[in-house]
Amino acid sequence: xxxxxxxxxxxxxxxxKTGKLEFEALRSVNFTxxxxxxxxxxxxxxxxxxxxxxxxxCLDTISHGEYILDGENVAGxxxxxxxxxxxxxxxxxxQSFNLLPKLTAMQNVELPMVYAGVxxxxxxxxxxxxxxxxxxxxxFHHRPNEMSGGQKQRVAVARALVNKPAILLADEPTGxxxxxxxxxxxxxxxxxxxDGATIVIVTHEPEVAEHTKRTITFKxxxxxxNEIIENQQIxxxxxxxxxxx
Amino acid sequence: MKKYIxxxxxxxxxxxxxxxxxxxxxxxxxxxxSAVILITSIGDGVYRSIYAEMNEFNxxxxxxxxxxxxxxxxIEDVSAISNLPNILGVSTVSEIHNLYFPLRGGSEAHxxxxxxxxxxxxxxxxxxxxxxxxxxxxxxxxASYVTVITSTTSxxxxxxxxxxxxxxxxxxxxxxxxxLVIGIIDFDEDSLSAFGTPFGQSFATMPATTxxxxxxxxxxxxxxQIILENPTLSMATSDQIxxxxxxxxxxxxxxxxxxxxxVVDGIDAVLMAITAFITFVAGISLFVGGVGVMNIxxxxxxxxxxxxxxxxxxxxxxxxxxxxFVAESIIITVSGGIIGIIFGLLAxxxxxxxxxxxxxxxxxxxxxxxxxxxxxxxxIFIGVIFxxxxxxxxxxLDPVESLRYE
Numbered sequence: 020x021x022x023x024x025x026x027x028x029x030x031x032x033x034x035x036k037t038g039k040l041e042f043e044a045l046r047s048v049n050f051t052x053x054x055x056x057x058x059x060x061x062x063x064x065x066x067x068x069x070x071x072x073x074x075x076x077c078l079d080t081i082s083h084g085e086y087i088l089d090g091e092n093v094a095g096x097x098x099x100x101x102x103x104x105x106x107x108x109x110x111x112x113x114q115s116f117n118l119l120p121k122l123t124a125m126q127n128v129e130l131p132m133v134y135a136g137v138x139x140x141x142x143x144x145x146x147x148x149x150x151x152x153x154x155x156x157x158x159f160h161h162r163p164n165e166m167s168g169g170q171k172q173r174v175a176v177a178r179a180l181v182n183k184p185a186i187l188l189a190d191e192p193t194g195x196x197x198x199x200x201x202x203x204x205x206x207x208x209x210x211x212x213x214d215g216a217t218i219v220i221v222t223h224e225p226e227v228a229e230h231t232k233r234t235i236t237f238k239x240x241x242x243x244x245n246e247i248i249e250n251q252q253i254x255x256x257x258x259x260x261x262x263x264x
Numbered sequence: 265m266k267k268y269i270x271x272x273x274x275x276x277x278x279x280x281x282x283x284x285x286x287x288x289x290x291x292x293x294x295x296x297x298s299a300v301i302l303i304t305s306i307g308d309g310v311y312r313s314i315y316a317e318m319n320e321f322n323x324x325x326x327x328x329x330x331x332x333x334x335x336x337x338x339i340e341d342v343s344a345i346s347n348l349p350n351i352l353g354v355s356t357v358s359e360i361h362n363l364y365f366p367l368r369g370g371s372e373a374h375x376x377x378x379x380x381x382x383x384x385x386x387x388x389x390x391x392x393x394x395x396x397x398x399x400x401x402x403x404x405x406x407a408s409y410v411t412v413i414t415s416t417t418s419x420x421x422x423x424x425x426x427x428x429x430x431x432x433x434x435x436x437x438x439x440x441x442x443x444l445v446i447g448i449i450d451f452d453e454d455s456l457s458a459f460g461t462p463f464g465q466s467f468a469t470m471p472a473t474t475x476x477x478x479x480x481x482x483x484x485x486x487x488x489q490i491i492l493e494n495p496t497l498s499m500a501t502s503d504q505i506x507x508x509x510x511x512x513x514x515x516x517x518x519x520x521x522x523x524x525x526x527v528v529d530g531i532d533a534v535l536m537a538i539t540a541f542i543t544f545v546a547g548i549s550l551f552v553g554g555v556g557v558m559n560i561x562x563x564x565x566x567x568x569x570x571x572x573x574x575x576x577x578x579x580x581x582x583x584x585x586x587x588x589f590v591a592e593s594i595i596i597t598v599s600g601g602i603i604g605i606i607f608g609l610l611a612x613x614x615x616x617x618x619x620x621x622x623x624x625x626x627x628x629x630x631x632x633x634x635x636x637x638x639x640x641x642x643x644i645f646i647g648v649i650f651x652x653x654x655x656x657x658x659x660x661l662d663p664v665e666s667l668r669y670e
Contacts, residue, residue: 078577078663099581106579117574117667121277133267134579178578 025185025217026052026075030084033070033240044070046240047084052186052219057212059228060221062237069190071237072221076109076188077101089185106134110179114191116171118163118178124150125159128178135182142181149177153207154256169200176207180216187211189220193227205230206256230254271584275591278564279599289560290600292553293646297601297639299546301608302615304635307539309616309627314531317625326502326523328509329487335513337488344508345490350501352491355385356472360479363436365421365468374420377467378434380475385489396428396447399471407473411443417468418448432468438478443470498523550642553600554650561593561654565661572658573666582659589658593651594644601643605636 033045045067052058062068073079074086077093086093089108096104110131111117118127128146137145150159153173163171172192179187189208193201205227212218212232220231228234229252236244279286328345330336342354358380364373382404394415403410411432418427431442492501502521509519565572572585609631616627 073664076577078667099583102576102579102581105577111577113667117570117577119571119574130270130575131578133270134581134584136265136267139266182579 023053024051024087025054025056025089026050026219027087028075028085029087031071031074031081031086032083033067033074033079034082044240045074048240048242050235050242050245052217054217055212055215057208057218057232058220059231059234060219060237061223061225061228061234063223065239066237067240068221068223068237070240072188072190075186075219076111077105102134106131107182108185110182110184110187112172112175112179112187112189112192114194116163116168116175116195118171118174120163123160123162124155124166124174124177127163127174128181131178131182145181146177149180150174152180152211153177154203167200168196169203172196172200172204173207176204176211180211185217187216187218189218191222192220193222193224201227202254203256206254209254210256226252267580267584268587271588272591274588275595278568278592279595285560286596286599289557289596290553290603292549292556293597293600293643294553294604294607296546296549296553297604297643298608298611299549300543301605301635301639302611303539303542303546305609305612305629305632306615306619306627307535308632309612309629310619310625311532311535312630313625313627315528326490326492326498326505326521327487328490328505328519328521330518331520332518335515335518336486337509341509341512342488344512345488345505348501348504348508350493350497352493355489355491356380356382357385357487357489358472358475358479360436360438360475363434363438365417366433366435367421373435374417376417378475379467379469380472381469382472392450394448394450395426396445398447398449399469404471404473407471407477409441409443409470409474410446411468411470412447412449413445413468415448415450418445434468441478443474495525498525502526550646554597554646557593557596557647558650558653560596561589561651562657564592565589565654565658568658569661569666569669572661573663573669576661576663577667585661586655586659589655590648590651593654594647597643597647597650598640601639604643605639 028048028050031045031048032043035042035044048067048071060068060071070079074081075088077088077096081094088104091104093101093104105111118124119130122130125143125146128149129142132142132145147159150156150173153176155170155173155177158166158170158174163174166174172195176187187208192208193204196204208218208220209230218231220227222228229248231248232251233247234244235242236246328337337356342356345351346354360378360380363376363378365376366373381399396412398412399410402408413421413427413432415425418425421427421432422430425448427445428448430445432445433440433442490501490505492498502523506517506519506521510516575585613629616629620626
């Protein structure tokens with residue numbers, strides 16, 4: 020049976036144990052995300068949304084329940100297998116960009132392909148295409164410390180695209196950006212979604228959530244609402260003219 | 265594959281990023297390796313130098329003598345030994361001390377040693393005659409009253425080096441006798457009489473038979489030198505001679521049997537012991553150096569926590585992370601090893617020159633491949649052993665925690 024769901028979460032629980040204390044960060048969560056969806060996950064801090072993000076990204080493990088990613092049950096996988104899943108199925112975008120400072124933009128973008136064993140010539144081509152898609156035509160050889168926040172986040176988005184992952188996971192992607200860059204990044208996400216990408220954004224900003232198509236809201240480790248957004252805001256993307264160098 | 269190269273590149277960048285720290289970390293390795301290279305090079309050079317000096321002497325002779333001057337070795341012993349296998353010939357030496365050679369034209373007497381030699385002696389020692397001749401076989405058979413003296417004795421007694429044809433007076437507890445001087449020998453000051461008991465510069469020699477006649481039992485054979493056919497069997501032959509002598513004289517271990525090969529072996533053993541000791545101490549330095557590397561690597565892992573988290577989130581496996589840090593550890597230790605080898609060779613060169621200028625040995629430095637290869641292998645080994653623990657720590661970092669690390 021062909022399953023249109025990229026993510027299926029059933030009865031998901033996450034319990035943190037510190038010494039004798041147990042803290043249940045996620046209490047029996049259930050939801051699905053289908054292909055080509057554009058979903059935002061909202062909630063105050065402590066609501067469990069960050070925990071969920073780490074689990075969806077296979078950075079953290081489930082205590083109970085099921086997480087099926089692109090048809091594969093992620094629960095019992097070995098550490099190496101999880102690394103492969105992260106490499107192949109998930110494209111991460113972090114709030115603080117998380118680029119490697121000693122590598123150029125090009126090298127940063129190529130890195131997931133390096134781990135995937137992709138040939139050098141192919142890597143170069145794919146990386147250039149990805150950087151083009153995010154509007155960074157001539158910044159291939161600059162290092163992160165030579166870039167603004169917005170540019171760095173674009174590099175991070177390009178990096179997330181190169182292995183053609185099943186989902187893009189963004190954790191507060193606009194948290195460290197100014198208004199203009201925020202608009203640009205959201206516009207890029209919307210374009211990517213239009214081109215067929217499945218995107219999940221964790222955010223606490225309603226303005227960001229309004230630009231997505233569905234919002235799942237968390238409180239105290241549980242989903243309190245799961246709503247389609249009627250009037251999705253469309254961000255406008257203006258390519259900056261100070262980038263042609 | 266590029267992903268492994270990426271790990272190694274990260275390792276190289278990490279080492280180069282903190283040059284001072286990396287260099288200090290290498291210090292223990294550098295010291296340990298250079299010590300080993302130094303001692304093995306010098307030890308090898310000294311051994312070869314001594315061996316070369318020894319080869320100027322006749323390696324094929326064994327000396328036998330009683331440890332406490334008693335019992336003396338007699339003619340039957342000599343015959344018996346001559347009949348053992350591997351014996352080319354036996355040369356007898358008897359030393360009569362405290363005889364007097366009165367000086368011509370004066371009332372003083374020169375106190376000296378009379379040495380009885382036989383015709384085989386020329387097989388053992390290089391005698392260079394300044395004037396006249398050495399004893400012939402006839403002299404031995406006839407027990408002639410002839411003498412060969414050193415140039416120093418001749419000068420002292422007669423006032424001239426060439427005293428061939430004159431008579432040398434000898435006085436002492438055997439009465440007075442005056443053999444004819446038939447030859448003057450030039451005795452090299454530095455050369456040892458085969459095994460370190462030099463006859464000295466000033467003595468007179470006479471045929472052993474003559475001396476035996478004159479001195480009775482006292483004149484018989486304090487020392488014999490046995491010439492071998494096959495020097496490589498000297499150990500076995502030495503044992504046989506010792507057993508035979510002890511058997512004949514009903515003693516146990518009363519005789520000292522020495523050959524140059526035992527002396528050389530003795531020196532070799534000392535050198536090996538010194539080398540082993542210094543290598544052991546160097547090993548301690550290497551161990552401590554390795555611990556230092558491990559310590560710094562733990563710090564490096566902590567510093568790189570965020571980077572490790574990012575890489576893991578992108579799909580780097582624990583193996584790749586491990587590889588990066590073991591590679592970094594190896595880069596440090598091998599660099600230290602190579603620097604240590606260079607320092608060690610330079611130091612060895614320097615020390616060899618010093619030894620050559622202050623001692624009779626002349627040391628020729630040869631760069632031996634063996635210790636160098638072993639040093640490199642040991643460096644790699646240390647890098648692996650002391651890198652494994654920090655690498656494991658890195659590989660097992662929790663991705664979520666690592667990403668939060670600032």
